[in-house]
Amino acid sequence: MSSTDTSMAAPESDQALGAQPPAEIARRFDEVLLSVDEISLSFGGVKALTGISFDIRKGEIRAIIGPNGAGKTSMLNVINGFYHPQEGTITYQGEVRKQMRPHRAAKQGIARTFQNVALFKGMSTLDNIMTGRLLKMKRNLFWQALYWGPNLKEEIEHREVCERIIDFLEIQSIRKTPVGRLPYGLQKRVELARALAMEPTLLLLDEPMAGMNVEEKEDMSRFVLDVNEEFGTTIALIEHDMGVVMDISDRVVVLDYGRKLADGTPDEVRGNQAVIDAYLGVSH
Amino acid sequence: MSPRALTAWILGAPGVILIIGFLFQAIAAANSSFFFTWGYYAEVLIAGLLQGVMYSLVALGFVLIFKASGVFNFAQGSLVLFAALTMVGLMEMGLHWVLALVATTAVLVLVALAVERVVLRPLVNQPQIILFMATIGIFYFLDGFGQTLWGSDVKVLDIGIPRDPIFILPGLVEGGILINQFDLYAAATGGILVAVLAVFFQKTRIGRALRAVADDHQAALSVGIPLKVIWAVVWSVAGFVALIAGIMWGGKLGVQFTLALIALKALPVLILGGFTSIPGAIVGGLIIGAGEQVAEVFLGGFVGGAIQDWFAYMLAMLFLLFRPQGLFGEKIIERV
Amino acid sequence: MFYREAGQFKTSYGADQAIFPILQDKLALAGIMAVALFVAPMIASTYWLETILVPFLVFSMAAIGLNILTGYCGQVSLGTGGFMACGAFFAYKLTTAFPDLHIVLVFLLSGLGTAMVGILFGIPSLRIKGFYLAVATLAAQFFLIWMFNKFGWWTNYSASGVISAPPRSVAGDLFITGPLASPIVKYLFLVVFVAVLALIAKNLVRSRIGRSWMAIRDMDIAAEIIGIRPMIAKLSAFAISSFYIGIAGALWAFVYTGSVEALAFEINRSFQVLFMIIIGGLGSILGSFLGAAFIVLLPILLNNLPSLIGVQMSVDLIGHLEFMIFGALIIFFLIVEPHGLARLWQIGKEKLRLWPFPY
Numbered sequence: 001m002s003s004t005d006t007s008m009a010a011p012e013s014d015q016a017l018g019a020q021p022p023a024e025i026a027r028r029f030d031e032v033l034l035s036v037d038e039i040s041l042s043f044g045g046v047k048a049l050t051g052i053s054f055d056i057r058k059g060e061i062r063a064i065i066g067p068n069g070a071g072k073t074s075m076l077n078v079i080n081g082f083y084h085p086q087e088g089t090i091t092y093q094g095e096v097r098k099q100m101r102p103h104r105a106a107k108q109g110i111a112r113t114f115q116n117v118a119l120f121k122g123m124s125t126l127d128n129i130m131t132g133r134l135l136k137m138k139r140n141l142f143w144q145a146l147y148w149g150p151n152l153k154e155e156i157e158h159r160e161v162c163e164r165i166i167d168f169l170e171i172q173s174i175r176k177t178p179v180g181r182l183p184y185g186l187q188k189r190v191e192l193a194r195a196l197a198m199e200p201t202l203l204l205l206d207e208p209m210a211g212m213n214v215e216e217k218e219d220m221s222r223f224v225l226d227v228n229e230e231f232g233t234t235i236a237l238i239e240h241d242m243g244v245v246m247d248i249s250d251r252v253v254v255l256d257y258g259r260k261l262a263d264g265t266p267d268e269v270r271g272n273q274a275v276i277d278a279y280l281g282v283s284h
Numbered sequence: 285m286s287p288r289a290l291t292a293w294i295l296g297a298p299g300v301i302l303i304i305g306f307l308f309q310a311i312a313a314a315n316s317s318f319f320f321t322w323g324y325y326a327e328v329l330i331a332g333l334l335q336g337v338m339y340s341l342v343a344l345g346f347v348l349i350f351k352a353s354g355v356f357n358f359a360q361g362s363l364v365l366f367a368a369l370t371m372v373g374l375m376e377m378g379l380h381w382v383l384a385l386v387a388t389t390a391v392l393v394l395v396a397l398a399v400e401r402v403v404l405r406p407l408v409n410q411p412q413i414i415l416f417m418a419t420i421g422i423f424y425f426l427d428g429f430g431q432t433l434w435g436s437d438v439k440v441l442d443i444g445i446p447r448d449p450i451f452i453l454p455g456l457v458e459g460g461i462l463i464n465q466f467d468l469y470a471a472a473t474g475g476i477l478v479a480v481l482a483v484f485f486q487k488t489r490i491g492r493a494l495r496a497v498a499d500d501h502q503a504a505l506s507v508g509i510p511l512k513v514i515w516a517v518v519w520s521v522a523g524f525v526a527l528i529a530g531i532m533w534g535g536k537l538g539v540q541f542t543l544a545l546i547a548l549k550a551l552p553v554l555i556l557g558g559f560t561s562i563p564g565a566i567v568g569g570l571i572i573g574a575g576e577q578v579a580e581v582f583l584g585g586f587v588g589g590a591i592q593d594w595f596a597y598m599l600a601m602l603f604l605l606f607r608p609q610g611l612f613g614e615k616i617i618e619r620v
Numbered sequence: 621m622f623y624r625e626a627g628q629f630k631t632s633y634g635a636d637q638a639i640f641p642i643l644q645d646k647l648a649l650a651g652i653m654a655v656a657l658f659v660a661p662m663i664a665s666t667y668w669l670e671t672i673l674v675p676f677l678v679f680s681m682a683a684i685g686l687n688i689l690t691g692y693c694g695q696v697s698l699g700t701g702g703f704m705a706c707g708a709f710f711a712y713k714l715t716t717a718f719p720d721l722h723i724v725l726v727f728l729l730s731g732l733g734t735a736m737v738g739i740l741f742g743i744p745s746l747r748i749k750g751f752y753l754a755v756a757t758l759a760a761q762f763f764l765i766w767m768f769n770k771f772g773w774w775t776n777y778s779a780s781g782v783i784s785a786p787p788r789s790v791a792g793d794l795f796i797t798g799p800l801a802s803p804i805v806k807y808l809f810l811v812v813f814v815a816v817l818a819l820i821a822k823n824l825v826r827s828r829i830g831r832s833w834m835a836i837r838d839m840d841i842a843a844e845i846i847g848i849r850p851m852i853a854k855l856s857a858f859a860i861s862s863f864y865i866g867i868a869g870a871l872w873a874f875v876y877t878g879s880v881e882a883l884a885f886e887i888n889r890s891f892q893v894l895f896m897i898i899i900g901g902l903g904s905i906l907g908s909f910l911g912a913a914f915i916v917l918l919p920i921l922l923n924n925l926p927s928l929i930g931v932q933m934s935v936d937l938i939g940h941l942e943f944m945i946f947g948a949l950i951i952f953f954l955i956v957e958p959h960g961l962a963r964l965w966q967i968g969k970e971k972l973r974l975w976p977f978p979y
Binding site: 423 | 751758759937943
């Protein structure tokens with residue numbers, strides 16, 4: 001595989017940061033990070049996904065769109081190992097993946113946020129973000145029981161990482177607030193922070209802007225773009241707001257009734273007749 | 285239940301019973317100190333099944349409340365004890381048992397109203413586990429309350445059910461099969477109760493409301509189902525079921541504190557049958573009752589006896605390891 | 621007025637992560653430890669030491685154990701009594717088989733043994749959740765008590781099924797078990813032992829492992845997706861919880877009562893400890909102590925209250941009333957403050973911070 005890494009992509013992405021990037025100056029990505037081939041998934045008799053194939057390339061922002069019930073969330077669940085497709089293969093970082101549990105996916109650098117916020121309600125914002133660092137912490141039970149010394153040093157190192165993320169997402173003031181008390185928009189932001197704390201290679205965002213007002217959406221879009229640019233994180237996101245999707249994503253895949261309808265740049269997808277039919281409805 | 289599942293049960297259950305029987309026969313052939321005849325096996329099995337119906341009676345109360353309010357009511361056992369104590373107390377005061385039954389039912393309705401008002405209403409929409417622990421509080425309170433009111437001596441509860449053992453099928457096996465008549469009556473009562481409840485749940489308007497409440501408190505409220513009334517009704521019904529169970533258990537063992545603990549045996553029945561299934565409670569009860577009786581009589585001797593104390597729990601736990609959703613539960617699909 | 625954090629700036633993350641970030645709290649803790657170690661032994665009567673302080677400390681240990689499992693990791697267990705019995709009988713077998721083994725080591729080893737049993741009975745938690753699990757832990761409760769009751773080997777074939785703690789000392793003639801042990805030595809030993817283990821528990825729950833427990837408790841699916849292995853998290857909670865509960869059981873049999881039979885650890889003991897953590901506060905080490913204090917003191921209060929106000933009551937009646945009051949209190953606490961005494965304490969501190977101003 002060629003090693004077109006993120007440092008190449010980063011300068012180009014400046015254009016994506018503008019309020020309205022000209023769509024024709026699209027960024028180019030060559031290295032495939034993850035590809036799904038002919039994925040089919042069903043529950044009992046219900047087919048959630050049928051023969052879906054697409055890829056996600058290193059460094060890009062990839063959007064998955066489609067009407068409700070199209071199988072978008074199921075697709076993310078398949079990618080991070082929560083659902084096991086009956087057919088098809090997933091290739092991640094050049095290796096065909098076997099059936100596995102989600103924590104293995106986490107170890108391989110796949111992080112995600114959820115459609116319905118899935119924070120740890122009994123813990124503070126800081127502790128929630130610190131859970132994202134769990135995989136990176138190495139001290140054994142003995143040191144943890146002792147706490148002082150090497151364990152404290154490690155705690156502080158990771159605390160510093162988390163504090164950087166807190167600064168980045170501008171949530172300093174709610175550091176010690178139990179997340180259950182936060183408004184929805186902030187909870188979504190904390191969830192993003194937790195995912196970022198994992199320093200993921202691939203970040204899956206499930207409707208990161210659902211239920212937000214315009215201002216909050218703008219903030220969130222900015223964060224998504226910044227993450228992509230500053231950390232070079234590859235991002236796959238599900239979003240219903242077409243304006244946002246068309247603005248920030250490099251490529252879009254469209255699902256409907258568990259099938260792939262279209263795949264391409266925002267412009268290609270926008271012009272696709274099948275997509276227009278699916279969204280606007282068409283009389284047969 | 286689908287017809288296919290039903291056939292599987294009708295063929296499978298006797299099959300398992302026969303296989304275990306042959307297994308014991310084989311052991312008996314190899315080991316002369318192991319006593320086994322088919323007649324004796326049948327006798328133990330039937331005694332166990334009848335005992336199982338009694339477990340089902342208690343389990344039924346749990347299922348009712350769980351179905352209607354999503355509350356895992358740990359206090360059902362103490363409700364059984366409390367009902368039996370009240371019944372005996374009233375009969376000792378000279379009331380005819382029919383009158384005592386009516387009066388006790390009235391008392392249990394009052395208890396239900398109090399539980400709804402004092403415990404459930406303030407805890408609407410709390411996590412289930414909080415409600416569960418609250419019912420442990422009710423468990424303690426009712427235990428103490430019943431005994432404060434009626435004392436803690438062992439009392440005899442007799443409403444005239446014949447208790448002489450009878451022999452059936454004398455021609456088929458030597459000496460016939462010994463059955464306790466009391467258990468037969470108890471089983472019949474249980475059967476009738478289940479049938480009535482099933483109709484109540486499936487066919488009446490209030491039954492449908494109950495099922496809606498079980499799914500989601502707030503959603504049910506929002507479509508205009510009166511939560512308070514529903515809860516009061518369902519706890520009253522559960523109280524009545526507890527009373528029937530209390531009369532049966534109390535008649536069999538005497539009314540005493542241990543009744544509340546015997547009711548704990550209904551818990552493995554529940555996890556076997558699934559918390560929301562009335563047929564599950566029945567079948568689970570039969571399996572636990574027969575299983576523990578057979579295990580105690582034929583296998584208990586090898587390990588020093590009294591394995592009844594834990595056999596039901598172990599059986600249920602091992603079962604859950606392989607089928608976490610219980611006998612009749614739907615396979616759980618987790619969503620995020 | 622005197623309880624303020626104003627002016628106490630933290631200049632490092634390390635200082636911010638201390639258990640008691642505020643100076644006044646540190647002083648208060650030092651004060652409590654000083655009273656517990658020096659003042660209490662001097663002024664407390666034997667009655668106070670033996671019927672209140674010693675059981676309080678033993679129960680605190682058990683409550684910390686259960687709180688780790690239920691309060692921090694969210695797995696409800698009704699098998700506490702069974703695990704306490706494990707600790708007691710393991711310790712008895714160990715110390716009678718190896719009389720030279722230091723008693724503290726015996727306690728720790730029996731805790732380890734109980735941890736193994738805990739892991740065994742924790743396996744169902746990988747497949748089942750919530751109430752189903754609670755019922756499954758009853759299997760542990762009934763099976764373990766039956767086992768210790770049924771097989772004479774555990775009691776070295778004592779006819780009564782009762783085990784009596786042989787005399788053992790921590791050093792020299794400082795006996796903490798057996799007839800020679802003085803209440804003060806027992807008490808001081810427990811204060812130190814429990815304080816150290818409580819500190820370790822506190823350290824664990826604010827480290828990596830503690831966060832993974834809380835993540836599993838709050839949302840197990842999300843926890844798995846950020847890379848926590850549910851099996852490791854749950855079984856480690858079972859193991860460490862059982863370790864503490866096992867030690868508590870050994871302390872109960874050896875230091876508190878001195879002799880014990882399996883039935884002392886039946887299901888009511890499980891409920892008792894569960895009540896402690898509900899009343900004290902789920903997910904709080906401090907709450908474990910508060911809850912234990914409450915449950916130990918309440919019956920003593922109830923026993924003495926009638927005679928104090930001049931009413932005669934039979935022992936039976938008091939027992940029943942105790943049940944009722946326990947039940948009512950549990951319900952009361954769940955309704956008013958599901959987070960227990962520990963939360964009330966915290967709220968009190970917040971108020972104090974502002975006092976004498978209302979806002």
